[in-house]
Amino acid sequence: MVIVFIFLSFSLTFISIPTTLSQPPTCNGISISYTHNSGFQIPPTATNSGDQPYNFQSTLTLTNAAADRLNSWRVFVGFQHREVLVSASNAVLADGTSFPANVSGGAVFAGFPVTDLKTAVETAGDFNQMQARVQLVGTQFGVAPPNASLPANMYLVNDGFLCSTPSDPGMNIYLFT
Numbered sequence: 001m002v003i004v005f006i007f008l009s010f011s012l013t014f015i016s017i018p019t020t021l022s023q024p025p026t027c028n029g030i031s032i033s034y035t036h037n038s039g040f041q042i043p044p045t046a047t048n049s050g051d052q053p054y055n056f057q058s059t060l061t062l063t064n065a066a067a068d069r070l071n072s073w074r075v076f077v078g079f080q081h082r083e084v085l086v087s088a089s090n091a092v093l094a095d096g097t098s099f100p101a102n103v104s105g106g107a108v109f110a111g112f113p114v115t116d117l118k119t120a121v122e123t124a125g126d127f128n129q130m131q132a133r134v135q136l137v138g139t140q141f142g143v144a145p146p147n148a149s150l151p152a153n154m155y156l157v158n159d160g161f162l163c164s165t166p167s168d169p170g171m172n173i174y175l176f177t
Helices: none
Strands: 030-041 053-064 074-077 084-088 091-093 107-111 131-141 154-156 172-176
Touching: 030 154, 053 074, 084 091
Parallel strands: none
Antiparallel strands: 030 053, 030 172, 053 131, 074 107, 074 154, 084 131, 091 107
């Protein structure tokens, strides 16, 4: 008698939901979060700590928990540490600026290639269609790890949306509109 064992290996990938999604949205049901993931010092070494450049890697996440589809999403991120953005996945700069781009005064991101965030009802809760995750990579000045460079503010630029003030300004900023 010969017994044959076949092992199948597979993995499932789930998009993690911002922990504050469980809190009721205060307005239209669109949540925005910004998470500083990592950073490190890069050359050249500056004598003035405020002029020292650092790499930053962050994630901007928009989640549609509203009853209506969010068409052509656009979000403003108020960068405040002389940031130079090198790349942004799943989004472009709305003014058409190419990378690298000086975004020290803030920047408006637009969804690309997926411009619309569908609702939970029309996707059966599929966060891959309800959520946009933008991986940001760039250079900032004067914010040495382990400190995190967070934007001064963020808001949805789409007409008809009013944003509340950010909460939990630790390593994450969560914003509900």
